[in-house]
Structures are given as structure tokens and as C-alpha cells.
Amino acid sequence: MIRSGQPGPCIFVVGGIHGDEAAGWMAAERLQNQAVLASGTLCILSPANRTGAQALKRYVVNSGDLNRVFPGEDSADDPAMRLAASIFHMIGEWKPNLVLDLHESKKPLGAGGLGYSLIFSDDKLTGDLIWELLLSNEEGGVCRNNFGTAFPGVSRSLNRVVTEQLKYPVITVETLRSDDLEERISEQLSVVGFFLDYFGMGEVNEAEEK
Numbered sequence: 001m002i003r004s005g006q007p008g009p010c011i012f013v014v015g016g017i018h019g020d021e022a023a024g025w026m027a028a029e030r031l032q033n034q035a036v037l038a039s040g041t042l043c044i045l046s047p048a049n050r051t052g053a054q055a056l057k058r059y060v061v062n063s064g065d066l067n068r069v070f071p072g073e074d075s076a077d078d079p080a081m082r083l084a085a086s087i088f089h090m091i092g093e094w095k096p097n098l099v100l101d102l103h104e105s106k107k108p109l110g111a112g113g114l115g116y117s118l119i120f121s122d123d124k125l126t127g128d129l130i131w132e133l134l135l136s137n138e139e140g141g142v143c144r145n146n147f148g149t150a151f152p153g154v155s156r157s158l159n160r161v162v163t164e165q166l167k168y169p170v171i172t173v174e175t176l177r178s179d180d181l182e183e184r185i186s187e188q189l190s191v192v193g194f195f196l197d198y199f200g201m202g203e204v205n206e207a208e209e210k
């Protein structure tokens with residue numbers, strides 16, 4: 001978590017719900033060093049599925065798909081259910097102005113996948129956020145790839161459940177796994193950086209890649 005020391009909005013970034021979607025959690029981890037905050041708070045949870053990320057597997061090890069069991073259950077035997085519940089509670093405690101959920105897809109949007117898309121589940125909650133980013137992209141400002149949109153998040157995903165039950169805007173960012181890893185990480189960081197700027201919180205310094 002990065003606190004600016006100044007009051008302001010909160011953005012909650014979740015990386016690595018799916019452990020094999022490496023750019024999502026690697027970008028989230030780089031934010032710890034590369035986000036420069038002037039106001040507000042940036043919460044970074046990454047990799048959310050730590051055992052899966054260590055094994056580079058989609059599922060929680062010895063369990064199932066974390067992104068199909070939200071809001072989870074605290075006392076469940078299943079590790080993914082317990083993990084989903086703790087993530088759900090954590091987001092609820094922070095009351096973020098925006099949740100960014102960083103993922104990757106094996107195929108592009110429009111070709112049976114979600115690569116380079118922004119997923120939302122309630123356009124009243126996400127409001128202008130997605131359209132402002134797409135507009136900036138069209139003007140050549142933010143991402144190198146042409147992002148599209150997808151609606152809604154799948155049933156029992158973080159996106160869908162946090163949107164419906166907590167009523168916070170959630171945007172799932174999907175990059176394309178067949179692209180170069182550094183390119184994908186850079187695109188993820190560009191999206192987070194856009195929203196830090198949008199909320200007047202700060203920026204992501206992409207020049208200082210480790």
C-alpha cells in the first residue's frame with residue numbers, strides 16, 4: 001500500500017487473481033516502486049492468488065478458480081473460498097473510489113477472448129472512467145494497443161460481486177498473453193497510471209523499470 005500522506009481518493013489494485021496471468025501481478029508489484037503519489041491512497045494486493053502465481057497456474061493450488069467464488073466464505077474448507085472472502089472484506093474496508101483488477105487473456109477481444117479489453121458490470125458506477133480512457137487512447141495518449149470493452153463480469157467474479165454487492169466501480173483490465181511480457185506489463189501500468197492521473201492522485205513512473 002502506498003499512502004501519499006495527503007487526503008484524497010483511494011484506488012484498490014488487485015493483481016494475480018489468476019496466477020498464470022503474469023503481467024497482471026507483475027505490473028501490480030512494480031507499482032510499489034513506480035507509483036508516485038501526490039494525494040490519496042493506492043492499495044495494492046498482489047499476487048492475490050499467491051500459490052497460483054508461484055506455480056504460474058490459474059487456480060489456487062489445491063483448490064479452484066478464485067474468480068468464480070466471490071464473495072467467498074470465511075469459514076469454508078476450500079482455500080479459494082476463504083481467500084475470496086478476505087479479499088472481499090479488504091476491499092469493503094477501504095471503500096475505494098475505483099477497483100482495478102488486472103488480468104490477461106489468451107485470445108484477443110472479438111476472437112473468443114478478452115485480450116485488450118476493459119470489463120465492467122455497471123456503467124452507472126464506472127460512469128465516465130472507461131470512456132475517458134478510451135478517448136485518451138484514441139488521441140494516442142495512454143496505451144499502445146486498442147482496448148475495447150466487455151460487459152458484464154462473469155458470475156461470481158470479483159468484478160461482478162464487488163460491483164453488485166459493494167457498489168464500487170470495478171474495471172478488469174485484460175492484456176493479451178501472446179504479446180511480449182514487458183509490453184503487457186507496460187500496458188497494465190499505463191492503465192493504472194491513467195486513473196491515478198484522472199483522480200489527481202499522481203502518476204506511474206514507467207522509466208524506472210526494474
Ligand SMILES: [Zn+2]
Nearest residue numbers: 018021103104
Ligand atoms: Zn484472469
